[in-house]
Amino acid sequence: MVEALKTSLRQSKAARWTSLLIVSFTMLCGYYVADVMAPLKPMIEQQLHWSSAQYGFFTGAYAWFNVFLGMLVIGGIILDKKGARFAGTLSCVLMVVGSAVKWWAVHTHVLSGTSFLGVNGQVLTASLGYATFGMGIELCGITATKIIARWFKGYEIALAMGLQVGTARIGTAMAMGLSAPIATHFKSVSAPIMVGTILLAVGLVAYIFYCSMDKKLDASEGVDTSSSDEEAFRLSDIGEILRIRGFWYIAILCGLFYSAVFPFLKYAPDLMVQKFHVKQSLAGAIPSVLPFATIPLTVIFGGFYDRKGKGASIMILGSLLLLLVHAIFSVPFLNRWELALLATIVLGFGFALVPSAMWPSVPKFIPHRQLGTAYALIFFVQNLMALFGVPYLIGWILDKYGVVGTRVVDGVSSPAYNYTLPMLTFTLIGVLAVVFALLLKMEDRKKGYGLELPCRKD
Secondary structure (H helix, E strand, C coil), X not given: CHHHHCCCHHHCHHHHHHHHHHHHHHHHHHHHHHCCCHHHHHHXXXXXXXXXXXXXHHHHHHHHHHHHCCHHHHHHHXXXXXXXXXXXXXXXXXXXXXXXXXXHHHHCCCCCCCEECCEEHHHHHHHHHHHHXXXXXXXXXXXXXXXXXXXXXXXXXXXXXXXXXXXHHHHHHHHHHHHHHHHHHHCCCCHHHHHHHHHHXXXXXXXXXXXXXXXXXXXXXXXXXXXXXXHCCCCHHHHHHHCCHHHHXXXXXXXXXHHCCHHHHHHHHHHHHHCCCCCHHHCCHHHHHHXXXXXXXXHHHHHHHHHHXXXXXXXXXXXXXXXXXXXXXXXXXXXXXXXXXXXXXXXXXXXXXXXXXXXXXXXXXXXXXXXXXXXXXXXXXXXXXXXXXXXXXXXXXXXXXXXXXXXXXXXXXXXXXXCHHHHHHHHHHHHHHHHHHHHHHHHHHHHCCCCCCCCCCC
């Protein structure tokens, strides 16, 4: 009887995969909102009269609170101290509120012509909403990752994390493929944002249901979260994590890798219009295939890492694919849409490889009680580089060096851009990602983290 009570709920395959399904759905809703504005850049320039620099300012706002207020690190500490139920619910509420503010800013005309400290009032308010949303989704991301680590450690952890990433990317695909048609149908750039806000509310309800499962898991393992050492956090934990060289290699690789993907997706629909001459109404169609390309390989390589290992090698391969694709995009005369489609699919493969090996590698050398903080620190580097610095940098490069004239769409004039220099910037980031992936593999050989070993123990 006592042994039965000690049987963990996570030993049930149905329970494990149900928990994964719920948190993945919540992340899917979040990723839809995160990328919902990307296909709307040309329409935003025409209808709201934003410049590329203003769009880059807005896009970089995602990371404001996470980077400058340290909310990601604080969120990781909250996760380790208060647990996944509290942190996850808080993150969902922040996402809903932030998305609602962003929708109001874009939808209303009250802010037209206003400014604050030299920043357009509409751009600033939308940016503050996006920053609030960014605080929520990043906290949700580290919470989801720690949830999967708890439910799947010793089981199909790499496959589960890969599937979570792949499912979240469906949200990105929905944004890329549906955002422009929704905006065109309703004749408003705010309509897709409203759809996203509703989706996030549904995701909040789904996560509340997950909380009941989490309580049952605690009960099945006899966990008292009010006194358990597993949930205890010490300030010295941060110092312990930062002293691990392998942690720094993974954190920097994460920042570089996502710097070459997330900002690219923000500008990819406009790239398709400006360089590959895709119709504006279909501009998000090609970038939308990237997330779907990730799904098959997250399953294949996540399962491979679980059974055979080779996590560091997988990250090297993914970084090489990233470098190859951006090098192709940077060549001016390679401007056929068929090539853009093929390159985007290959980028999707690379996008599947690195995360499917990176996230399950962290628990191999970080204790579970420190995982929330460790993931938060990694996400902090990712936010600083990929979600704040690089998006603004690309917008600045376009305005400073990329304007080559004007174009007229539906009787409205907007800038014409040359994307060669921005794509060369992404290519350089890809080179650095390969370097740090190689350094990580060398460090694994020295310290024996086990990144090349299987994740499953059965």
